[in-house]
Amino acid sequence: MVDDFTTFKENVKSRVDIVEVIGEFVELKKRGVNYIGPCPFHNETKPSFNVNRERQFYHCFGCNKGGDVFSFLMDITGMSFMEALKQLADRAGLKVPETRFTGREGAEKADAVIAANTAAAEYYHHTLYEAAGEPGMTYLLGRGLSKETIRVFRLGYAPPELSGLLAFARGKSVGEEALDAAGIIKKSSYSGAPFNRFGGRVIFPIIDQTARIIGFGARILEGEGAKYVNSAESPVYHKSTVLFGIYQARAEIKRTRTAVVVEGYMDVISLHQAGIKNVIAASGTAFTVEQGRQINRLSRNVTLLFDGDSAGMTAAARGADNLLATDLAIGVVVLPGGHDPDSYVREQGAEVLGELLKNPMDIWEFKLKALGGNITETEDRIKLSGEIADSISLIADEIKRDVYIRDLSHKLGIDINAMDKAVRGRIRRRRTPRAEGGGERGETCPPGECELLASIVQYPVLARNFMEEAGAKAFTHPVMKKIAEVVFHRIVEGLDISPSSLMNVISDRTAQELIAAAGMFQLDEEAAGRLIDGGLRQHVVRELSDEIADISRKIMQESDMEKKSALVKKQRDTFERLQKYTKG
């Protein structure tokens, strides 16, 4: 069971701090032996997400999600196991050994894309400081960016000719296929010649929370073509989940408990340079639920900062709808006419903008204003009520929904019951399993079984009798049985049975969730002894009861009187044994 790979996993785990890794996504506070925070896997108001540093696992009492640092990274970023392992190994300063596991295809492709992006980003950035990159540097400095800002955002320039990039990438062992898979070049379908997708453009690398370069935004400087080109969808770049600037902004978002969301890449960079650093941008005006959740993992508040032109306001009001499905408190700041965040901060300074950001308008107030039209007209009022009902129906929390139904129907001057009915109708029509609570739930432990497992794992000396007389059979949940088998086997072999090492050898996610749930029990020796004895007794009682029922069946079927009376005696004996257990 223990191979080199398992040892390596264990090695990596012991060198990274799970609290530190999870703390990059969740705000954790120390409480007793655990660190506790709002669960990133389901919406909640009272934190029930626990991380145990010493035993290296996490568990949520709300949704039962649990596991080790690998499963956390996989769940939260959508990485494959190999990616998570590589990421954490890098952090620990270790190199993943070449084994049969590393050949998994999906992981390999994602790795290749990341390698291609990383090489290209480095090349584009270097080029800025060379003659070939002059148009890019001129543009960025012209937009008022400092060299420091250019460095922090790793901005770059892609020259029109491709040979430099291809040579640089080859030097990093990145071939044309990988550049093609990453969408950096495109191979012509008939000549096979590579086409430079970003040629002649200023490059904005898109870096995720774990510091991976997942894609690029590229802005044209002159000539024809779209103003911005983004990376194509790839195994690591999904437009619907991208938040530009999240890597540079995450610490400040956590510190200020607020994320400011703007529309453009340049807005993010310009505000960052001015000293407002909790700023990110979604690509396009409409948010996805996934983007909302990502923000929610870092902070409770989000402030949407919109340009002053009224044409975009209606779109902006609708674009925020998916954020309502999260637990975020949403505020809106609209800049005075004609300004975007970049131009505003340059003209007015960070202090003035900071003041505006301190007093955001409530999202509903903004919606009524932006979508409002002339509210006195009946037609408009009906249309607006429908739009508002659409938005309210997206709120996951029922109480919150109710509050808004009351408040907004009052503001719109329509009947509460009518609004309530409209909202409920929309929820029914759209009902999906994701709509409530958010995310899937982890496995629930059958009553008593997680405590029992915890007692055995923490005090194996007390479990000797239990192991001999009951064993894994004492557990009813099939996966608990499997875990118990591994535990007993490891006790006999004298191997480590901490939650973390159990998770190393049983990689099944359900098992990990149950191990983490059991790991949350802190028991003293006396309590553990009681639980183990209780578990054993319960098991024996169950077995003896089954046996008695079985004998009864046989007595009924037996016609031979002698055999029958022997069975009756056996039943009596069994019953006496059972009584001893039920009394004591």
Ligand SMILES: [Zn+2]
């Ligand atoms: Zn949870």
